[in-house]
Amino acid sequence: xxxxxxxxxxxxxxxxxxxxxxxxxxxxxxxxxxxxxxxxxxxxxxxxxxxxxxxxxxxxxxxxxxxxxxxxxxxxxxxxxxxxxxxxxxxxxxxxxxxxxxxxxxxxxxxxxxxxxxxxxxxxxxxxxxxxxxxxxxxxxxxxxxxxxxxxxxxxxxxxxxxxxxxxxxxxxxxxxxxxxxxxxxxxxxxxxxxxxxxxxxxxxxxxxxxxxxxxxxxxxxxxxxxxxxxxxxxxxxxxxxxxxxxxxxxxxxxxxxxxxxxxxxxxxxxxxxxxxxxxxxxxxxxxxxxxxxxxxxxxxxxxxxxxxxxxxxxxxxxxxxxxxxxxxxxxxxxxxxxxxxxxxxxxxxxxxxxxxxxxxxxxxxxxxxxxxxxxxxxxxxxxxxxxxxxxxxxxxxxxxxxxxxxxxxxxxxxxxxxxxxxxxxxxxxxxxxxxxxxxxxxxxxxxxxxxxxxxxxxxxxxxxxxxxxxxxxxxxxxxxxxxxxxxxxxxxxxxxxxxxxxxxxxxxxxxxxxxxxxxxxxxxxxxxxxxxxxxxxxxxxxxxxxxxxxxxxxxxxxxxxxxxxxx
Numbered sequence: 001x002x003x004x005x006x007x008x009x010x011x012x013x014x015x016x017x018x019x020x021x022x023x024x025x026x027x028x029x030x031x032x033x034x035x036x037x038x039x040x041x042x043x044x045x046x047x048x049x050x051x052x053x054x055x056x057x058x059x060x061x062x063x064x065x066x067x068x069x070x071x072x073x074x075x076x077x078x079x080x081x082x083x084x085x086x087x088x089x090x091x092x093x094x095x096x097x098x099x100x101x102x103x104x105x106x107x108x109x110x111x112x113x114x115x116x117x118x119x120x121x122x123x124x125x126x127x128x129x130x131x132x133x134x135x136x137x138x139x140x141x142x143x144x145x146x147x148x149x150x151x152x153x154x155x156x157x158x159x160x161x162x163x164x165x166x167x168x169x170x171x172x173x174x175x176x177x178x179x180x181x182x183x184x185x186x187x188x189x190x191x192x193x194x195x196x197x198x199x200x201x202x203x204x205x206x207x208x209x210x211x212x213x214x215x216x217x218x219x220x221x222x223x224x225x226x227x228x229x230x231x232x233x234x235x236x237x238x239x240x241x242x243x244x245x246x247x248x249x250x251x252x253x254x255x256x257x258x259x260x261x262x263x264x265x266x267x268x269x270x271x272x273x274x275x276x277x278x279x280x281x282x283x284x285x286x287x288x289x290x291x292x293x294x295x296x297x298x299x300x301x302x303x304x305x306x307x308x309x310x311x312x313x314x315x316x317x318x319x320x321x322x323x324x325x326x327x328x329x330x331x332x333x334x335x336x337x338x339x340x341x342x343x344x345x346x347x348x349x350x351x352x353x354x355x356x357x358x359x360x361x362x363x364x365x366x367x368x369x370x371x372x373x374x375x376x377x378x379x380x381x382x383x384x385x386x387x388x389x390x391x392x393x394x395x396x397x398x399x400x401x402x403x404x405x406x407x408x409x410x411x412x413x414x415x416x417x418x419x420x421x422x423x424x425x426x427x428x429x430x431x432x433x434x435x436x437x438x439x440x441x442x443x444x445x446x447x448x449x450x451x452x453x454x455x456x457x458x459x460x461x462x463x464x465x466x467x468x469x470x471x472x473x474x475x476x477x478x479x480x481x482x483x484x485x486x487x488x489x490x491x492x493x494x495x496x497x498x499x500x501x502x503x504x505x506x507x508x509x510x511x512x513x514x515x516x517x518x519x520x521x522x523x524x525x526x527x528x529x530x531x532x533x534x535x536x537x538x539x540x541x542x543x544x545x546x547x548x549x550x551x552x553x554x555x556x557x558x559x560x561x562x563x564x565x566x567x568x
Contacts, residue, residue, distance in 0.1 A: 050131065050210045050256055050302065050315055074147050080166055082157040082184050085191075085337065086114060093144030094168045094180040096126040099289070099337045101189075108477055108485055117287050117337050123216045123311050124282065126289060126335055130178065130195060132207040133320055141197075141207050142170045142178050162186045175201035189338025190348060198328040205323040209331035211291035212315035213282040217246045232285065234314040236301050237278045238271075241354035249303040249312045256302040256315070273301050279349050280314045283357070286473040292334040292349045293318055339473040342369070356471050364464030369472055376474075383487055384480025387465075387541050391548040394461055395556075402553070403560060415444060462546065469539040480544070487541030494536050496543040501532030503550035510557045 075092040088098040099118035105111045118124050129143035142148065148168035157164045164184040171177040176199060183192040199205040218232045235243045244253055254273065257265075262273055276298050281290035293299045293316050300317040323329040336348060346353040358365035371393065376386040395402070412419075422440060426433035469475055469488055479485045483492060491497060505528045535543050 050212070050304070050317060076150060076153050078150055078153050078155065078166060078168075080155045080164070080182070080184065082164060082188075083186055084189055085184065087118075087191075087337075089166065089168075089182065091148045091150050091168060093127055093129060093142070093146060094148050094182075095128075095144050096335070096337075099126075101287070101338060104287075104339060105477075115287065117284065117289055123214055123309065124289075125214045126212075126291065126337070127214065128180075128193060128195070128209065128211045128291075128333070130197070130207050130209055130331070131317070132205070134206060139172050139174070140176055140205065142180075144212070146170055148180065157184060157186060175199065176205065189336055189344075191335045191337065193333050193335060194330050196328055196330040197323050199323045199325055202325050204325065205329075206320055208320045209293075209318040209333065210315055211280065211293060211317075211333055211335075212313050213280060213289060213291060214311050214313050215246075215282055216311055232283055234280070234282055234303065234312065235355060236280045236314060236316075237349070237351040237354075238273075238275045238301065239278075239351075241351055242272075243357075244303055244314065246312050249314070250305045254301060254303045254314075256304045262300065274298055275301060277349065278316070279352055280316050281352070281355055282314070283355055286340060286471075286476050287338065288336065288340050288345075288355045290336045290349075290352060290355070291316060292336065292352070294332060295349070339476075340471070341473060356473075358464075358467040358471055361460070361463045361467050364460050365467045365471075368461070368464045369468045372468065373474070382480065383475055383478040383541065384484060384544065387487070387544050388548050390465075391545050392552065395549065395552045399556075402556060415440075462542070465545055466538075466542055469541045475541060478541075480540075484540055487544070488539050490537050491540045491543060496540055496547055497532050497535040497538075500535055500543055500547045500550060501528045503547060503554060504528035504531055506554055507550060507557065510554065 075090050077097075078089040078091065080087045080089060084101065084103050086100040086102055087096060089095065090097050096118055097120050098116070100114035100116050102114045104115040106113050106115050118126060127144040129146070130141035131143070132141035134140065148170045150166075150168050155164055155166050162185060166182040166184070168180045169177065170180075176197065179194075179196045179198070181194045181196070183194070195209055197205055197207075213234065215234070233243065233246055234249065235241065257273075262270060265273070277293070277295035278299060278301065279290050279292045280301065281288050297319050299319070302315050302317070304313040304315070305311075306313065318331055321329055321331070334348070336345070336352070338344075340353075340356045342353040342356050345355065368390070372383070372386050372390055375389050375393075376383060380386055380389065418440065419437065422436050423433060426436060475488050477486045478488065480487055508524065508528065535546070
C-alpha cells in the first residue's frame, strides 16, 4: 500500500465536497432596487383567506365578495420609520407590503441603499386577519382584503421617543369594531401586532386570528463557486426546525384544512399541524421575516399555493376565542423583520435562531460561532483578528495529535529510500511487497496513516467555518484590514488565495510525498494550484483561516523536522 495514498484520497474527497456544496446550494438573489421610491397603490394581492367555518365549504376556500376584494383602489400606504425599520403598511388588510433595513445597506458600494426584506415585487408580504366562526363572516371580522381606516399615513419615531404606535380601525356598523395596532420599539426589528375586537352586540363573537407570509417562487441564481447559502424560502417550527420548499407547497405539503379535516388526520400528521407556540418564517440570505404567535396557545400551521397569482403562502391560525357581548378581547402576535442575529432570535422564540441554517455541519458551526463571538466581544472586536485567534486556538487544541502526525510524516520522508528499495525488490509480487512494507512500518514504529491527521482535523473545522461565514449575518460586511472590508465575500485582489497556494507548496517541500505512482505524483504536484483556483472565489475570511493554519503548520513542521527528527 502506498503510504501517501490515503492523504491523496482525503484531498480529493475534500475537493469533491467544495464542488458539491457550491453546486447543490442555492444562491442569494440580487437585491431588487425599485425604479423609483414611489410606493404603488396595491397589495401583495390575490390570495384567498384561510379555511374556517365562515369561509370554507367542505374544506374549499370561498373567495371574498367583490366588495371586500375590490379595495385596492381605496388603499392608502402608511409609511412608518424607526431607527432600524422603514416600512409601508397598506390599509387594505393592514398588510405589511414593504420593509427596508436602513442599518443594513445592500452592499459596501451602495451604502445609501437599504436592504429590502418584505418586497412587493416578489409578492413578499406579511398579512393577517380574523376569521369569524359563524354566518356573515365577512361582515363580522376583517381579513386581509378588508379596508381599514388610518388616522395618518406618516409615522416616525422621533428623537427621545422609545415606542411608536400605528393604529388601524374597522367597524361593520353593527356593533363590531376591530382595531389593529402595530407597536414599534427603538432599536428593535420586532413589531408587536394587537388585533382588538370590541363586541357591542347582544351575541357572542367567536373567531380566530390568522398570520401569513407570502412570496413568489425564489429564482436560483449564481455561479458554481460564487458562495452558497443553505436555504431560501418558507420554514416553521413544530418542536423542530422544518423547511417547506416552494415545490412542496405546490404539491400540497401541510395543505390548509378545516378543523374536521385536521381531526380526521393520523396522530403524527395532526401533531405536525397543531403546535403549542412555534413560528412561521420566510428566509432570505442573512435576513428573515417571522410571525410569532402566542407561546401559550395551540396554533394550527398550514401552507397554500395560489395558482392564479403563482404565490406561495405559509400561515398559522390561533385557537378560537369567544368574546362576550359588551366586552372586548385581543389577539396578540409578533412579527420579526430583520437580520438573522442568533442571540436576538433565540430570545424571541424557541428554535427561531435555527433560521441561521448551517445545514448538516451545524454541530461544528455552532461551537465555532460561539467561540468566535466570545473572542470578538471580549478580546479584539474585529472579525478578521477573531478568525486568526480562532485558528491559533484550534491549533493549540490539536497541537499534540498534529505534532505526532508531522513527526510520522517527517520519519516517512527520511525512510523513503528504504521504502523505495522494498518496492523495487518486490515490484513483481504485490502481496510480498505489501507484507514487507507493513513489517518495515512495524519495525520502525511508523503509522502510514499518520500523515492524514492534519487534513482530517482541518476538514470539519473548515466546513463548519465555511457555513459560519456564509450564514452568519454578524460577518456580513465585516471589515478586517486594508481592502478587506467584507470577510464574507471573495478577496477582491486574490492576495490571500495566492498566499494560501504558496503555503501549500512550502508544506509539500517540507514533506514531499513518497509516492511511486506517476499519476499520484502529478496530482500531488498540482494540488496547490487546484486549491488556489478553488479558493479564489471563497469568502476572504475562510481563506484567511486556511492561510493562518498553513503558516502555523509550516512552523510546526519545520520545528519537528529540525529539532525532533534531526533533519537539516
